[in-house]
Amino acid sequence: MPPRVVSLVPSLTEAIALSVPGALVGATDWCSHPADLDVTRVGGTKNPKPEQILALAPDLVIANEEENREPDLAALRAAGVEVLVTEVRDVPQAFRELARVLTACGAGTRPRWLDEAEKTWSELRPPDRRTTAVVPIWRRPWMVLGRDTFAGDVLSRLGVDHAYANHPERYPRVPLDELRATAPDVVVLPDEPYAFTAEDGPEAFPGLPCALVSGRHLTWYGPSLAEAPGALGEALRAALR
Template sequence: MVFTDQLHRKITLANPPGKIVSLVPSQTELLYTLGLEKEVTGITKFCVHPSTWFKNKTRVGGTKNVQLDTIRQLAPDLIIANKEENLATDVQALMEEFPVWVSDIQSLEDAYEMIAGVGAITGREVQATTLITDIKSGFAQLRPLPAPVPTAYFIWRNPWMVAGGDTFIHEMMRMCGLQNVFGNLQRYPEVDAAQLAGSGCKLVLLSSEPYPFREKHMAALQELLPDARILLADGEMFSWYGSRLREAPAYFNQLLQQA
């Protein structure tokens, strides 16, 4: 059968894959939700959900430093990757030897398309359809703020880095009624004190990943943004675009009550 990934590439599989390697944490969790316990043989060191897989599945390196030889030893029938989270050089090298399905996600619609596509290529269409229905139901109950709040979403410190306007995080912020003050920038730009002071930011979200922000980091930003409310945010809820989306709307509603 022939399947199309989100880069519009054609992937041909004679049979449903029996050995799958996932190079993306949120998509690893999706594969678990779709019931592919036996099929998934390799994951990255950042694929922490589910914990049983993190403990027991073969790790094939990180998302940015994939161990090609380890993957070759696993001899997968299918590799699941992502345009942003994995290095193009790694993915292209793997494409020469294995079927690779690549996602490219910036919006919630892209996430739905990805879930459906992964469900189709793994023979889990019914489970994927049910999951998409559940996620849509959850987002229908999301209660965004009535007036957009100027917000900055931080992913790193030293240097300060934020989510720009062409990211999935930006999409989740928008759906929550949060105006990304750095939405005019792309990807994850560095910002300095002057940019922060002039941003008009009234709410700061400090993500739990990739930098593990904690309460101790709040003071430095409060000095730069004395009029802003600063909250810790669960980065998985804002940036994981697989089955974690089923839990995201309820979390967002709780976060917005604090904001």
């Protein structure tokens, strides 16, 4: 029998559900994949409900140092629950952490999708010409990708250099006028955490190409990693035509 697992990380929820059927007993309200996931919902990533998690009597809670708050995790540990906290800042680290999580959740063998995803990224050859970008992740206030982020590494491996990669902060707030003044080749607008759409986002960058991309492909580390290079590359090429 696999351990009873509660996942507080949407991308890891998908990975566990596909790789260790029956292990998950709880997940956050934001855990949208797989679409037919049928487990108890325990609140959001930033505001999980400890009493609901404890009621599920989990053997293990899966968390992430960026997505989840330390006080919430400390409360679970104080109640006697084991908490595994992942840290993912680049693509190779994502594969290492995925393997660690799945092993902890009772996977007897390494899943095929993980091998296929890792092979896809190891064989990736970025275009000869590199592209500059601004990558907002929020508006009101405007926030963008800064240094040392998984999404930034994903884009870099696709030949995209984002303007704030060397900023002291990981997700700096930057005035819109300053973002426009960088004059990037493209503005990359993911649909999460802020849900940028064709009607909400591109109008702020008149005259600049905008690539609307799936946040799941840009920021999730799980089964979506296998298709992420193709999906993101297609969206970028369409914006730059």
